[in-house]
Amino acid sequence: MIDAASHDRIFRILSDLSAVPPQEIKVDDRLREDLGLDSVSSMELVSMLSEEFGIDIELEEAVQITTVSALLALADRRIAHA
Amino acid sequence: MHLPPPEPAELQGLPLDPRGPSTLLAALCTPAGEAEPWLTTGPATALRIWSRAELHAQARRWRRALVGVGVRPGDRVALWLPNDERFVAAFFGAHLAGAAAVPLSWPVSLVDGARKVDALRPLFDVAAVSAVVTDAMFDTAALGAAAGAPVLTEPAASGAGGDVDPAAEAVALVQFTSGSLGRPRGAEITQRALTTCVRSMVQAMSLGPADRGVSWLPLFHDMGLVGGLLCPLWAGFPLHLMTPGEFLLHPERWVRRFAEVGGTVAAAPDFAWRLASRRVRSVGGSLSAWRIGLDGAEPVHRGTLDGFQARFAPDGLPAGVVRPAYGLAENTLAVAIYDPARPAEDHVGHLRRVPSCGAPVPGVEVRVTGEGGVVGVGEEGAIEVRSGSLMRGYFRDEAETAAALVGGWLRTGDLGVVSGGQLYVTGRAKELLIQNGSKFHPYDLERAAADAVDAAMAGAAAFSVPGEEGERLVLAVEVPPAFDGDPVRRVRAAVLDALGVRLDVVLPVAPGSLPRTTSGKVRRRDAAVALAEHVHG
Known part of the structure; x- marks a missing residue:
């Protein structure tokens, strides 16, 4: 699992882009339906995550991310064991 | 006592320079330098490099495949392809068959392909295409059913056989835009109009072989196709072509590519200049070769222009690179481009500060009209355009065509002001909404x-x-x-x-x-x- 600090950083990015307060964002929220992110802002989300943690995420991987849990799973795979 | 009548709100671009290739196909086939690298495509991690001769050979194979499924001169060929050499080759393949290209919006994400095929139906209902060229990653049977036409995913093995030399008045491009009630309507652009627009833009920006283009704009959109791809081809300078997806995910790669290859020219909607200013951390080199960055397709904000310049000045970006431009598919593309050598103050309107879009590009006339005809300078009215690059009309839509083209002038649907020899675009009479360069x-x-x-x-x-x-x-x-x-x-x-x-x-x-x-x-x-x-x- 990613550590609490990383978890907080991800939720802060989500909150910055969606204008939903971090404490109101739930793990099972969908980026589009629940957080109101369109395709451009979803892409920016993944892009910001990749920069924040210095990981390289390719387009094919990025477009599969449609939920907060998928985003956390990606972070878990790529950050925790890096 | 009579006051002198106000100076009318009319502007005329310089005369067009007649030099240069006579058509875009002629530019593709110019023997000098045809084997040299011209187009670079693919992600930064796996670049592919193409010469004009290679793309021409590929275009001939597409021509053969298209003719093989029954495409005839005067037909339309839909292109649903990624932002790379496949689009370029199929675009000219359609021209070599005497047909018009109909570019279709290619999605950033390929997830949920069936729905994306479905979303094309209203456009196919209008466009009456004779063939669709696409990538094999979609369900081609469903796509063929939606289009009512054969679907090609591979060109023919050889390009043998005769190429058509399209007439100047043949339709080269049907560029779809959103009409009233959101119904798609296709601006028909002839070979002559397409070449005229490219010639005009190249002259306006003094583009030439020393330039280097770096574009991520979609080729299915007029700004990416005409400005991004065809201007470099016609003016004879290399193009580094990225995809919209790569730009959105890695805005930094676009700006870094400029430093890497000595890029000199690009265009992008307002949101993209802001995104790059906000997201790029390091450039990895100097941006001192960059001459021109057009900001168009969305309302231009003063803060965007100044923000980008300030952010990248320490990286060597010269002053005055990012500048407003105004254009629309119905004029093929460019109407006016700001020239920092002729500086102008912003227009202060009731809702916002509007930066100048400069003077009309060569061969283009602009006037601003109101209920009593042409208004005076400084007065807001409807922007009308007359040029050699106007659309022939909307494809099979007489009512919309008659409403848009009146007495040889195009009613753009945009509102503007002429002042100090410059055009300011102040609003949209058509009430179209724009987000991230897309219109709704x-x-x-x-x-x-x-x-x-x-x-x-x-x-x-x-x-x-x-x-x-x-x-x-x-x-x-x-x-x-x-x-x-x-x-x-x-x-x-x-x-x-x-x-x-x-x-x-x-x-x-x-x-x-x-x-x-x-x-x-x-x-x-x-x-x-x-x-x-x-x-x-």
Whole structure:
């Protein structure tokens, strides 16, 4: 699992882009339906995550991310064991 | 005593320079330097390099495949392809068959392909294409059924056989845009108009073999196709072509590519210049070769221009690179481009500060009209354009064509002011909404919102207001008292789902509270004024 600090950083990015307060964002929220992110802002989300943690995420991987849990799973795979 | 009549709001571009290749196909086939690298495609991690001779050979193979499935001169060929050499080769393959290219919007994400095929149906219903060229990753049977035409995913093994030399008046391109009630309509651009527009843009920006283009703009859009691809081809300079997806995910790669290859010219919508200013951390070299960055396709904000210049000045970006440009598919592309050598003050309108779009490009005339004809300088009115690059009309749509082309002038649907020899684009008479370079008709958003609150006939008004960070899209909707749920969330989700548009503000209001005309239509502009304080509050 990613550590609490990383978890907080991800939720802060989500909150910055969606204008939903971090404490109101739930793990099972969908980026589009629940957080109101369109395709451009979803892409920016993944892009910001990749920069924040210095990981390289390719387009094919990025477009599969449609939920907060998928985003956390990606972070878990790529950050925790890096 | 009579005051002298005001100077009329009319502008004329310089005469067109007749030198250079006579057509775009001639530019593709120019023997000098044809084997040298011209087009670079693919992700930064796996670049592919193409010469004009290779692309020409590939185009001939597409021509053979298209003729093989029955495409004849005067037909239309749909191109549904990624942003790389495949699009370029098939585009010219269609021309070599004497057909017009019909570029279709290629999605950033390939997830949910069946729905993306479905979304093309309204356009196929209008376009009557004879073939579709696409990538094999979609369900080609479903695509063929939607298009009512054969689908090709591979060119022929050889390009043997005769190429057509298209007539100057043959249609080269049908560029689809959103019409009234959101119905697609295709601007028909002839070979002559296409070449004229490219010639004009190249002259306006003094583009030549020493330039280097770096573009991520979609080739299915006029700015990416005509400005991004065809100007470099015609002027004879290399192009580094990226994809919109790569730019959105890695804005840094676009700017870094400029430093890497000594890029000199690019175009992008306003949002993209802001995104790059915000997101690029390091450039990895010098941007001192960069000459021109056109900001167009969306309202241009002073803060965007200044923000990009300030952010990258320490990286060697020369002053005055990013500049406003105005164009539209109905004029093939460019109408006016700002020239920093002829500086102009911003126009201060009632809603925003508007930077100048400069003078008309060569061969283009602009005038601003009101109810009594051409207005005086400094007065706001409707922008009209006359040039050798105007569309022939909207494909098979006499009513829309007659409304747009009147006495040889194009009614752009945009509002503007002429002052000091410069054009200022102050608003959109057509009320089109723009987000991230894509245009939407407010009607479509309003209907999706009304459905979302379970009241198909509910009043709604979609409009945009200028914000700190570009335009803010607002939708006010009358929510029936019986509606159960969170209307803001439901409306936002429904509009995103139906149109891919992200609303910045959703305002639920009481039934009957939006201002209406006597015939009961919601008055968007009045609603925008009445609700302005809620948008900012």
